[in-house]
Amino acid sequence: MLSNTPRTQIKKAVHKAQFDLESLHQIIDESLIAHIAINNEQGPVVIPMLAWRVDDHVYIHGANNSRLLRSLKNGVQTCLTFTLFDGWILARSAFHHSAHYRSAVVFGHFTVVDDNREKDRLLNHFVEHIAPGRTQEVRLSNERELSATMLLRIPLSEASVKVSKGVVNDDKEDLDLPVWAGYLPYRTVVGPLKAVDELSDVVETPDYSAAYGHRWHNA
Template sequence: MLSMTKRTELKKAAHKAVRDQQALYQIIDESLIAHIAISDREQPFVIPMLAWRVEDKVYIHGAHNSRLLRNLKRGTNTCLTFTLFDGWVLARSAFHHSAHYRSAVVLGAFTEVSNNTEKDRLLNHFIEQIAPGRTHDVRLNSERELSSTMLLEIALTEASVKVSQGEVNDDLGDMELKAFAGFLPYRTIVGPLKAMADSQHDQEPDYSQAYGSRWHNQS
């Protein structure tokens, strides 16, 4: 169960709150993009970053001269958001149109992972998450590459999850209208692979196991 804190208590649409830790993990693992907030020289920024989870921590990486990473490395409090859009809710009135979505908010502060061996393990974990088996096929990170990469981690100790999957919420007075009422689902399709013209692979790899029903020929 997700821990409840004053900062993670939902004030708006509290009935959409989900306390299941696995729901948080699933949103992060499927999204893999975190929008991260910082305040730099009194100007707020929200920057999208590739992000991945290993157990109960989320990781981001980049160059040492990154403004975002330099700011976060200092232990600045921040907020990460992950969002998956699942479709439109089409009501009989314009007012009651809405959306289906799954979202997560993570609060806390990042710390740096400085050991190159641990960096290598965590970066390879990310590659395996998006393309299982790929670390056996490619050249792995050199010491120079690892040293030039900053890797930060944040614990999932303070987070909230919000899921909107409700029915159409029409007013009784609108129920006789002939307008269509229902849903317009969105679905992410992954693949097929597209090889570079100079690719010298012997056999096309199969990464479908990482994506389940989202893989292009599983529909």
Template structure:
């Protein structure tokens, strides 16, 4: 895995650093395949970790929600945040309980979120949210109204302090354990897409679009 210098001290991967990368391409691939991030912050002395959807445009991550959201109200004050995204690729079974592991791809981002006030940037961010989850959907659905835009907060987080960490392969057993009569290897995991279920009020003449019937998540190219 190609690896550059970490962008900051707090992004430096200390535990098994050979699994880490600071390459933008790897970070973007993981973010683009994921669907949910966990956003951590401290408010009034209390730590919070909130799962939420996100979207990416170039080197900026966007999150959104209601103005009544406690998370967004605190974040727009300019407090530090930590965002993480993890993709689980497999369960790694070793010959000992100690060496069991998981294969994964993860990203951690540090920074300060900024309120998006420009209406064009805000609309572009909302499009990015939609297209991130369901590519092709934005062009079919009704665009947000003025009141809907006004009732939605959008925050941007630059992908400057970001790092990726990836584990692949089988178990790393102790040499003395290889003779044990215990099965070892990997149970691969992947997101399964089931058959779409039409809304009960859907007009019977509306066919399911190809981008829904053929829905899948993007995969890493390497």
């Protein structure tokens, strides 16, 4: 079950709240982009960052001189949001138009992963998540590259999830209007692979479709 704290309590559209960890994990694993909020000397700012999950933590990485990462490194409280947009609900009235979406909010603070061996393992986990088997093919990061990379993690101990998948909710007096009503789905597709121009003819095209399930697209 997800945590129940004053910050994770959903007060608007409570029927959309989800409380199982599996829903949280699925949203993070599919999104891979976290919008991260901080307050700096110029005021609040939200930055999108690549993010991935390993067990019960979310990880982000970047250059050691990143202003965002340097601020988060100091343990300031922050908030991460993940959103997957699934489509529009088209009603007979403008007021009742809505959307299908899955969203997650994570509260807490980041800590630093300092050990280069652990950095390597976690960064490779990210590569494997987006392209299974790739770490067996590419040159892995060396000590210089790992030392130049800051890796931060935040626990999933305080989080909330909302899933909107409702139907058209027109007023009774609008049901006879001669207006199309229904659902306009959005689908994120992945692939096919596009090779760089200078790729040798002897290099075979890998298959990463296993990571994407029904989202994989073969043109």
